[in-house]
Amino acid sequence: MKLLQLLPIGNFDGGLLRELAPLMANLFRIPTEVLAVRLDPEFAYHGERQQFHSSEILQAMQRYVEPDSWRVLGLTSVDLYIPILTFVFGEAQIGGPCGVVSIHRLRQEFYGLPPDLDLLRQRLAKEAVHEVGHTLDLTHCEDYQCAMAPSHAVEWIDLKESALCEACQARIFVG
Numbered sequence: 001m002k003l004l005q006l007l008p009i010g011n012f013d014g015g016l017l018r019e020l021a022p023l024m025a026n027l028f029r030i031p032t033e034v035l036a037v038r039l040d041p042e043f044a045y046h047g048e049r050q051q052f053h054s055s056e057i058l059q060a061m062q063r064y065v066e067p068d069s070w071r072v073l074g075l076t077s078v079d080l081y082i083p084i085l086t087f088v089f090g091e092a093q094i095g096g097p098c099g100v101v102s103i104h105r106l107r108q109e110f111y112g113l114p115p116d117l118d119l120l121r122q123r124l125a126k127e128a129v130h131e132v133g134h135t136l137d138l139t140h141c142e143d144y145q146c147a148m149a150p151s152h153a154v155e156w157i158d159l160k161e162s163a164l165c166e167a168c169q170a171r172i173f174v175g
C-alpha cells in the first residue's frame with residue numbers, strides 16, 4: 001500500500017503536522033503518515049536573499065522517496081523562494097513525487113496581525129492540497145474556490161477551499 005508521507009523540514013510544529021495527516025488522507029483517499037526523519041534545510045539558504053531556495057529543497061527530498069512512497073510532501077516554516085519570484089508559498093514537481101509548503105507567510109504574525117492558529121491550519125491545508133495536486137499533474141484552476149486556484153497572496157488563499165473542484169477531482173481520480 002502506497003503512502004502519502006509528510007516530511008518535516010527544519011523545526012516544524014509537530015501538532016500542525018499530525019493534524020494535517022488525516023485531512024490529506026481523507027482528501028486524496030490515501031493513507032498518510034508523518035515521517036520520523038527531518039530534513040535540515042540549511043544547504044538551501046541563500047544569504048543574499050535571506051531565504052531558502054525551494055527547488056533545491058525539492059531536489060534534496062528525493063532521497064526520502066521510497067518504493068512505498070505515493071508522494072512526499074515537505075512542510076517547513078522557513079521562507080521559500082524561486083529566483084524569478086520574491087517568494088513562494090510552496091513548490092512541487094509536476095507529476096511527482098515531491099512537493100513542499102512553507103507556513104512562513106501563512107501566519108498572521110508575518111503581516112503584523114495577532115496569531116490565528118485556526119486560520120493557519122486552514123491555509124496550510126489548502127496549500128498542502130495545492131502542492132500535492134501539482135505532483136498529480138494538476139495545473140492551476142480557474143475556479144477561485146478550488147484548492148488548485150493560483151494564489152500569490154494570502155487573501156487569495158482565504159478565498160479558496162481545501163477541497164478540489166469536481167473537474168480537478170475527475171482528473172486525478174480517473175479509473
Ligand SMILES: [Zn+2]
Nearest residue numbers: 130134140150
Ligand atoms: Zn500552484
Ligand SMILES: [Zn+2]
Nearest residue numbers: 141146165168
Ligand atoms: Zn479545480
